[in-house]
Amino acid sequence: MTDLLEQIDSPRDLSELSTEQLEQLAEEIREFLICTVAETGGHLASNLGVVELTLALHRHLESPGDKIVWDVGHQCYTHKIVTGRREQMPSIRCYQGLSGYPKYQESEHDIINTGHSSTSISSALGLAEARESRGGSEKVYCVIGDGAITGGMAFEALNHAGDLGTSFKVILNDNEMSISRNVGALSGYLTRLRTDPGLRKISSDMAGLLNSIPGIGSGMFKTFDKAKDSLKYILVPGILFEELGFTYLGPIPGHDLTTLQEVFQQADQLEGPVLIHVNTIKGRGYHPAESCPRDYHGVGPFKIENGESEKTRNNPTYSQVFGEAMVKMGRKDIRLAGITAAMPAGTGFDIFQEELPERFYDTGIAEQHALTLAAGLARGGMRPVVALYSTFLQRGYDQVIHDICLQDLPVTIAIDRAGIVGSDGETHQGLFDLSFLRAVPNLTLMAPKDENELVQMLHTAYQLEHPAAVRYPRGEGEGVRVNWDPEPLKTGEGEILLKGREALVLAAGSRVYPAVRAAEELRKEGISLTVYNPRFIKPLPGEIIELARSHDYIITVEENVRSGGFGSAVLELFNNHRLNRPVLNLAIPDEFVPHGGQDKMRSHYGLDSRGIKASIQKFIRGDLSEVPEADG
Numbered sequence: 131m132t133d134l135l136e137q138i139d140s141p142r143d144l145s146e147l148s149t150e151q152l153e154q155l156a157e158e159i160r161e162f163l164i165c166t167v168a169e170t171g172g173h174l175a176s177n178l179g180v181v182e183l184t185l186a187l188h189r190h191l192e193s194p195g196d197k198i199v200w201d202v203g204h205q206c207y208t209h210k211i212v213t214g215r216r217e218q219m220p221s222i223r224c225y226q227g228l229s230g231y232p233k234y235q236e237s238e239h240d241i242i243n244t245g246h247s248s249t250s251i252s253s254a255l256g257l258a259e260a261r262e263s264r265g266g267s268e269k270v271y272c273v274i275g276d277g278a279i280t281g282g283m284a285f286e287a288l289n290h291a292g293d294l295g296t297s298f299k300v301i302l303n304d305n306e307m308s309i310s311r312n313v314g315a316l317s318g319y320l321t322r323l324r325t326d327p328g329l330r331k332i333s334s335d336m337a338g339l340l341n342s343i344p345g346i347g348s349g350m351f352k353t354f355d356k357a358k359d360s361l362k363y364i365l366v367p368g369i370l371f372e373e374l375g376f377t378y379l380g381p382i383p384g385h386d387l388t389t390l391q392e393v394f395q396q397a398d399q400l401e402g403p404v405l406i407h408v409n410t411i412k413g414r415g416y417h418p419a420e421s422c423p424r425d426y427h428g429v430g431p432f433k434i435e436n437g438e439s440e441k442t443r444n445n446p447t448y449s450q451v452f453g454e455a456m457v458k459m460g461r462k463d464i465r466l467a468g469i470t471a472a473m474p475a476g477t478g479f480d481i482f483q484e485e486l487p488e489r490f491y492d493t494g495i496a497e498q499h500a501l502t503l504a505a506g507l508a509r510g511g512m513r514p515v516v517a518l519y520s521t522f523l524q525r526g527y528d529q530v531i532h533d534i535c536l537q538d539l540p541v542t543i544a545i546d547r548a549g550i551v552g553s554d555g556e557t558h559q560g561l562f563d564l565s566f567l568r569a570v571p572n573l574t575l576m577a578p579k580d581e582n583e584l585v586q587m588l589h590t591a592y593q594l595e596h597p598a599a600v601r602y603p604r605g606e607g608e609g610v611r612v613n614w615d616p617e618p619l620k621t622g623e624g625e626i627l628l629k630g631r632e633a634l635v636l637a638a639g640s641r642v643y644p645a646v647r648a649a650e651e652l653r654k655e656g657i658s659l660t661v662y663n664p665r666f667i668k669p670l671p672g673e674i675i676e677l678a679r680s681h682d683y684i685i686t687v688e689e690n691v692r693s694g695g696f697g698s699a700v701l702e703l704f705n706n707h708r709l710n711r712p713v714l715n716l717a718i719p720d721e722f723v724p725h726g727g728q729d730k731m732r733s734h735y736g737l738d739s740r741g742i743k744a745s746i747q748k749f750i751r752g753d754l755s756e757v758p759e760a761d762g
Contacts, residue, residue, distance in 0.1 A: 179414050185208070193239050200232050205275070254298050297403065298404075469504050509539060520601065579639065632657060633746065
């Protein structure tokens with residue numbers, strides 16, 4: 131660790147440093163970030179891009195008295211470092227280590243827990259309004275990226291904030307747009323003009339003077355006012371924000387510590403909401419990340435010298451298989467359209483985007499719009515497939531109900547990252563989709579046991595005349611051979627994978643193979659199990675009832691919260707048929723799952739083969755007290 135960085139244990143320590151020392155500290159932090167993320171994995175490019183911005187912000191403010199809200203939060207590593215968590219950084223995103231996102235349970239400097247985008251302006255406005263209500267004096271700043279500000283919620287908040295006129299600051303971190311020297315100089319000049327109270331007063335005085343001239347004054351004022359507005363529309367890049375009621379400052383260079391601090395000071399002299407447009411370079415200071423920022427947005431451990439990943443992949447991921455299936459299906463049917471919300475690469479849809487761009491839509495961070503766009507396409511005769519992460523599908527729940535399912539439209543929803551996702555933690559786990567989708571009429575809901583079944587289910591969903599959803603996990607498939615042109619499944623039909631006598635194990639989706647392995651181990655110990663893959667979560671296969679009647683014990687296994695999930699559906703089915711059997715539901719208990727590797731967290735909740743085996747043993751011998759969180 132380098133000299134200056136060792137001296138920084140709180141934001142107060144920054145006030146003692148000169149500008150030159152701050153610049154040196156920024157480089158030391160970059161080196162520290164690269165070394166840390168190379169070991170642990172995490173969000174690299176976004177964090178390298180905001181080092182100076184974070185230092186300038188903490189130098190200007192007095193956190194935690196003054197408030198900083200980070201939108202999404204995957205750019206908060208420097209913030210964590212300067213707020214006393216430097217020595218814990220090697221544990222970031224590891225089980226029981228630092229979160230990769232702001233987390234108020236971790237530090238008083240983390241004002242709002244974040245993880246999903248476009249929420250910061252709403253939160254900051256709420257903090258500012260609370261300050262006004264209690265007569266406080268703290269400053270409130272939020273930092274939102276150029277991607278996150280495309281989200282509808284951000285515009286809702288901007289509109290409301292401009293109407294209220296509440297004083298707080300929005301920093302727009304723009305790391306995509308490149309501004310030439312001339313435009314940058316002009317924008318810098320306009321910023322200085324617009325933040326100078328004297329010049330604002332001159333403008334006001336000029337208007338008053340013109341209006342006071344008898345006879346011709348009002349006409350001259352209208353001409354002056356019209357010319358002023360026309361000039362503004364031509365020269366001022368932030369006119370949209372001005373019209374929403376914000377004072378716009380920028381664009382300003384986001385790696386210039388002196389300019390950043392000067393603009394923050396100027397912004398604090400202005401009344402009402404202020405938007406500060408800052409240009410930064412994503413991945414700054416590390417050539418691989420700077421040249422390919424998308425590839426280094428979220429990374430696993432890598433070699434610093436060349437940026438290459440240290441993890442070798444054995445099998446294609448579910449996302450890759452999904453993308454390949456979409457391309458093959460799209461080539462055969464011109465009605466197929468692909469839609470995602472700012473995640474073409476993450477969902478595997480990027481290859482469809484490249485091959486069939488005329489039928490691909492990336493809506494930006496706008497899940498609600500993506501789903502209703504799909505409804506419109508379906509009504510117009512297309513067969514859209516919307517690919518979203520489970521955690522982000524939550525943001526479009528009303529659209530699933532109101533715009534798709536209520537109208538019974540043939541839209542396929544591909545739910546990626548369903549289940550435990552790992553190191554991103556609470557905000558990103560996909561553990562609720564079975565529960566909130568199972569309640570929606572007209573929707574067929576499926577969960578594949580492997581990548582071949584994923585392709586089969588995509589074909590099944592696509593050929594239905596109704597809404598359908600297929601949920602699948604993050605990461606690699608099972609390595610099975612994929613039939614790219616399968617026969618569709620019969621709705622509500624599952625499969626028996628193992629036959630036994632004592633207990634029936636009903637395993638959904640990603641938990642099928644672990645359940646089979648557990649049953650095979652138990653068979654060696656004299657416990658005979660039937661393992662059944664229902665394939666369909668809704669409608670449940672009727673065969674389950676007949677199988678349950680011939681077994682003494684029933685175990686359900688799923689990677690979803692227990693409340694309202696697959697196990698709950700089975701219990702409802704049994705109740706409807708007046709079937710009385712002891713049932714053990716293995717699922718996620720009533721809590722938010724913290725960050726940690728997927729394997730680690732599945733083991734922690736007893737959802738790996740070892741945990742499933744242990745729970746079944748205890749359940750069959752009647753020792754329910756030893757089954758973790760196993761109320762069934």
